[in-house]
Amino acid sequence: MLTIDGFDYNINYRALCGYYDSAILDQLDAIRKTNNYQPKYYAVPESGSVVVPAYGAYEYQVQVMRGTVIWGFVFYNASGAYSYNIFDSLTGRVASDGVLSSGTSPSQWQGQVIFPTAYFVDAAGLLSVEIGSLASTDSTVNTLQMVLLCLEPVKGCVDLCQ
């Protein structure tokens, strides 16, 4: 029996108990059909003109709506290797961190990286993003951007959630 139901169109997907993909898709299943959330993407940095120095770091704080949920990210980098850290500014709790290497093929990191657990941002609504360069040369313009994949409460629902 094919296990396709519209969330992930990939026919290679199989609902195998205990497997990572199955587990995370199962967790997101509850929110994918919600009508009190809407998709929201946060681009970091917003401008493509930002340059991350060799072995340096870029830090950015994103103001999101209260009640926002972050469930994954996309990291676009044309070349070089970077470490990243996404955490809640108020609590310091890390939503995700790791090292992303484009290597010779940026397609290694194409597509969304889905978190093991969707993360509710604290009431302050501040997310911090750190992108550290592991490269020996500065990044060039328009070659680096992290996109945070979030769910934002639909206006009018926020107060009801309190």
Place this chain on the structure above:
Amino acid sequence: MGEDVCYQPPVGYVDEPYMYVYDAFQAGLTDGGTYLNQTVQITGDYDFVLRRIVGLDSVIAPTGQFRWRGPNGENTSNAPVTVGTAQRDQLVLPEVVFPRTSQIAFDLYNTQRRYANGNNALVPVYQSQIGFAGVRRRQHGVMPTAGNFRRIPYQTLLTLQAYGQPAVIAAGAGGFGPQSVGNALTASLTIDNYDLEVCMLQFVDTNSLQTGAGVIPNGLNYFAVTLYNSALSALTSGYVLSQFVSDGVPFGPVSLGTPGQVQSNTVVSPTLYSIGALVPPLVYPKETQFRVSAVSLMGNASVPYLWSPTTASLNILLTGFQRIPC
């Protein structure tokens, strides 16, 4: 995850897979431009549930950016997001319902249309589209999943054969894209025994007559297609690149080839978009037809394409179930 817990539309509604397509050639875009507030119009008969956006990299340059808006006109991102290869296939979570007669609006920054004839820009065959994939939803129906039946796995192969583009396309005349081609070919399968439930499609090209220089580079399409349901209602808003509706995962070993080499039995664009599943599956009752129309995106030998195969076949592999009453 069995069928019992699979996604079901609200009670009283019926879902059907559907794709709205934005064709950059038809829209009159030029490369290197910025186009704000482009729109795709939702038709007046169905609501549309958006679940995926594909093909951004065929319209926007690797460093170009994209931003789309929801049904209320709200931006879905704080800033335009870079597409690259990372965002060319976007999953929309949660799904977004666009009411009938509404619009999907979006901005394109730094366009770069993909075309199929390599370095020869005299008569580019544009393969530059954005597909908005999801389902169209209508009221007053029952999902065709009810009833007493058992499923028997079923697979069959349909073949379309096409030749090069019509010779009326003259060298240097500009360009053309899928929507400007008139000679569509149709393949159909009459369902004459049991109801057929089609779950996925794979489009496999066979190009036995190609020579070394006559090969479309990997990642491009030989055909643009449209699908039909059992009532012969189109399930795409226009001809869409076959890679948008074909699952590129091959069955067994496949020779992928490289540009400039002869390919054979190549699954279309094996790694670009994993979107071959029909969700929900399409059900074709007995005495109806499964139908696919295709237009060729190949060049004619009389115009100076870098690739101009004399003939090619499009094999359409249907996978699904027969429903045996019980």
